[in-house]
Amino acid sequence: RxxxxxxxxxxxxxxxxxxxxxxxxxxxxxxxxxxxxxxxxxxxxxxxxxxxxxxxxxxxxxxxxxxxxxxxxxxxxxxxxxxxxxxGFETLQNAHANMFRWLEENTPKTAEKYDSNGFRKLMGSMREKHPSIAHNFTALRKKALEVAFEETGYEVKENVENAFNAFITARNDVLxxxxxxxxxxxxxxxxxxxxxxxxxxxxxxxxxxxxxxxxxxxxxxxxxxxxxxxxxxxxxxxxxxxxxxxxxxxxxxxxxxxxxxxxxxxxxxxxxxxxxxxxxxxxxxxxxxxxxxxxxxxxxxxxxxxxxxxxxxxxxxxxxxxxxxxxx
The missing domain is CATH 3.40.50.1000 (HAD superfamily/HAD-like)
Structure with a gap:
């Protein structure tokens, strides 16, 4: 109420x-x-x-x-x-780059398979596959990370949280x-x-x-x-x-x-x-x-x-x- x-x-x-x-x-x-x-x-x-x-x-x-x-x-x-x-654009670019630095250092096979453009396409496919969360960029990014880690043979849950934390920390460091x-x-x-x-x-x-x-x-x-x-x-x-x-x-x-x-x-x-x-x-x-x-x-x-x-x-x-x- x-x-x-x-x-x-x-x-x-x-x-x-x-x-x-x-x-x-x-x-x-x-x-x-x-x-x-x-x-x-x-x-x-x-x-x-x-x-x-x-x-x-x-x-x-x-x-x-x-x-x-x-x-x-x-x-x-x-x-x-x-x-x-x-x-917005510059802040998002910095956040995306910070996440990819984390991927390169911690899950290099994921970073190799999904470059920056490839990951954006993966997020786009998640939006089409899960229209109920199309407005939720946090959920979409985490879904994309889940798929990326599964496909490249890494543990999913912990890596999703750590990679997303790298993203959101820089996302909140706004310009x-x-x-x-x-x-x-x-x-x-x-x-x-x-x-x-x-x-x-x-x-x-x-x-x-x-x-x-x-x-x-x-x-x-x-x-x-x-x-x-x-x-x-x-x-x-x-x-x-x-x-x-x-x-x-x-x-x-x-x-x-x-x-x-x-x-x-x-x-x-x-x-x-x-x-x-x-x-x-x-x-x-x-x-x-x-x-x-x-x-x-x-x-x-x-x-x-x-x-x-x-x-x-x-x-x-x-x-x-x-x-x-x-x-x-």
């Missing part, structure tokens, strides 16, 4: 929102806990105060213009990770864009709830510097489906509400009173930032989020309306993450 922040004035659609989020979580494993820091017992007191102050600002804002009101209504931001917060730390921290320091929604398998909590900036992180392999499916975005909404429940419990006397949903957050109050028009922009828009496309010069001259076969246009286009705070 999903426990969400209550309000003294509930919207008529609120029960249906609860049921919908509950069904999504049941399908993906039934608990929000795995989307929060593994050692966390809840938000730190300073973080709760920070979010509470921001929520009060939103609900007591007296600006009259529709534009100002719209800007102030954004309560949360979610980020794609690969090619948005960090350099950040110059603006990432500064931009994410700026939004967090405002008091916005900050989350990640990624189709990749990097563990944000294991990355240097970035993990401490996120309140929650959703990987496709944990959500059960990848973006642009609605499930990861709906889980993000549930995570935001869980954060607000935690904040409200610590600051009950500071509950915002304006608006019909009080401490709640709805989809239109969450903005999602990503580099992929299909996974991020289309996924966010169909889930009801405010969509920001980050295009670091990779448009290729194609129309926003047709790139990657997606007709949905983003609400904002930015060239760097620093531009986001300036637009709020």
């Amino acid at each position: 999903v426990v969400v922040a209550a309000s003294r004035e509930l919207s008529p659609v609120w029960p249906f929102l609860i049921v919908g989020a509950s069904l999504i979580l049941m399908q993906s494993g039934g608990s929000l806990k795995r989307f929060f820091p593994p050692s966390s017992t809840g938000l730190a007191a300073d973080r709760k105060r920070q979010i509470a102050a921001f929520m009060r600002t939103i609900h007591t804002d007296t600006k009259s213009s529709a534009e100002a009101s719209s800007k102030m209504r954004m309560k949360a931001v979610t980020f794609d990770l690969d090619d948005t917060v960090w350099k 950040l864009y110059d603006d990432s730390l500064r931009a994410v921290k700026a939004l967090r320091d405002r008091g916005m709830i900050v989350g990640a929604i990624t189709n990749g398998n990097a563990d944000v909590w294991e990355t240097k510097q970035m993990g401490e900036l996120f309140d929650f992180a959703i990987k496709a392999e944990d959500a059960g489906k990848p973006k642009p499916s609605k499930e990861p975005f709906e889980i993000a909404v549930a995570c935001c509400r869980e954060v607000l429940k935690d904040v409200e419990a610590a600051h009950p006397s500071e509950e915002p009173t304006a608006g019909s949903l009080g401490w709640n957050v709805v989809e239109s109050e969450i903005m999602h930032v990503g580099d992929c028009l299909r996974s991020d922009v289309h996924g966010a828009k169909q889930a009801g989020f405010f969509a920001i496309w980050i295009n670091r010069g990779a448009n290729g001259g194609k129309s926003l309306g047709t790139r990657e076969g997606v007709e949905t246009k983003p609400d904002f286009v930015v060239r760097g993450l620093d531009e986001i705070a300036a637009k709020l």
Whole structure:
């Protein structure tokens, strides 16, 4: 069951929102806990105060213009990770190379039979053979390693874990864009709830510097489906509400009173930032989020309306993450 922040004035659609989020979580494993820091017992007191102050600002804002009101209504931001917060291609290349160094040193017959391109083809065949885990890059890589070790006569279980550990250690050693730390921290320091929604398998909590900036992180392999499916975005909404429940419990006397949903957050109050028009922009828009496309010069001259076969246009286009705070 999903426990969400209550309000003294509930919207008529609120029960249906609860049921919908509950069904999504049941399908993906039934608990929000795995989307929060593994050692966390809840938000730190300073973080709760920070979010509470921001929520009060939103609900007591007296600006009259529709534009100002719209800007102030954004309560949360979610980020794609690969090619948005960090350099996905370079990070993956380094991780793949690190795994192959381990193979060459420990299982040379495997490295000889499956060079880098050969192993990628093997992973592709695993995706076709096991469509139920096509979104789970951890499971796919381990399946491919199992086959490779079996075919080359090595013990499977221990070698799979060791080879994958070589990969994921380097996968989590991410190469950040110059603006990432500064931009994410700026939004967090405002008091916005900050989350990640990624189709990749990097563990944000294991990355240097970035993990401490996120309140929650959703990987496709944990959500059960990848973006642009609605499930990861709906889980993000549930995570935001869980954060607000935690904040409200610590600051009950500071509950915002304006608006019909009080401490709640709805989809239109969450903005999602990503580099992929299909996974991020289309996924966010169909889930009801405010969509920001980050295009670091990779448009290729194609129309926003047709790139990657997606007709949905983003609400904002930015060239760097620093531009986001300036637009709020």
